[in-house]
Amino acid sequence: MASLNKVILIGRFGKDPEVTTFENGTRKVSATLATSERYRDRDNNWVEQTDWHNIVVWGNLANDIADHRRNYMKGDLMYIEGKLRTRQYTDQQGVVRYITEVNVDKMMQLAPAKLPQSSYNAAQGQQSFGTPSQPMPADPFDSNPLPADDLPF
Numbered sequence: 509m510a511s512l513n514k515v516i517l518i519g520r521f522g523k524d525p526e527v528t529t530f531e532n533g534t535r536k537v538s539a540t541l542a543t544s545e546r547y548r549d550r551d552n553n554w555v556e557q558t559d560w561h562n563i564v565v566w567g568n569l570a571n572d573i574a575d576h577r578r579n580y581m582k583g584d585l586m587y588i589e590g591k592l593r594t595r596q597y598t599d600q601q602g603v604v605r606y607i608t609e610v611n612v613d614k615m616m617q618l619a620p621a622k623l624p625q626s627s628y629n630a631a632q633g634q635q636s637f638g639t640p641s642q643p644m645p646a647d648p649f650d651s652n653p654l655p656a657d658d659l660p661f
Contacts, residue, residue: 519543583621589614
């Protein structure tokens with residue numbers, strides 16, 4: 509029987525992506541991605557559960573991100589596609605550790621952490637950026653939008 513290893517995540521960067529360049533010129537981009545879900549507990553109180561994912565990007569996509577990393581930052585809402593990989597390493601104390609990472613094949617920024625100011629004309633459905641009249645409409649993927657300064661990470 510065939511198998512499938514595919515991960516699709518929509519979440520927010522927990523830190524700015526870090527670029528590592530190796531001696532042979534190969535680049536690796538690492539970041540963490542937070543995904544959250546909200547549910548009601550037994551007492552009918554809202555509970556938010558956040559999971560953290562280690563993200564690793566190699567190859568041409570890593571080069572593109574590294575060359576434009578000012579466009580990617582903590583809090584950005586991202587779409588990530590990739591494969592789960594578990595690897596082992598030995599830490600500085602000599603202990604063998606295991607880490608599970610998402611090796612990214614595709615990545616797309618859905619919304620930046622700090623949205624530019626805009627003016628929105630609902631009657632005509634037009635939006636123009638750069639005017640300080642009001643912020644962009646709320647993130648359509650976020651059921652509980654928070655201001656960028658109130659992000660939980």
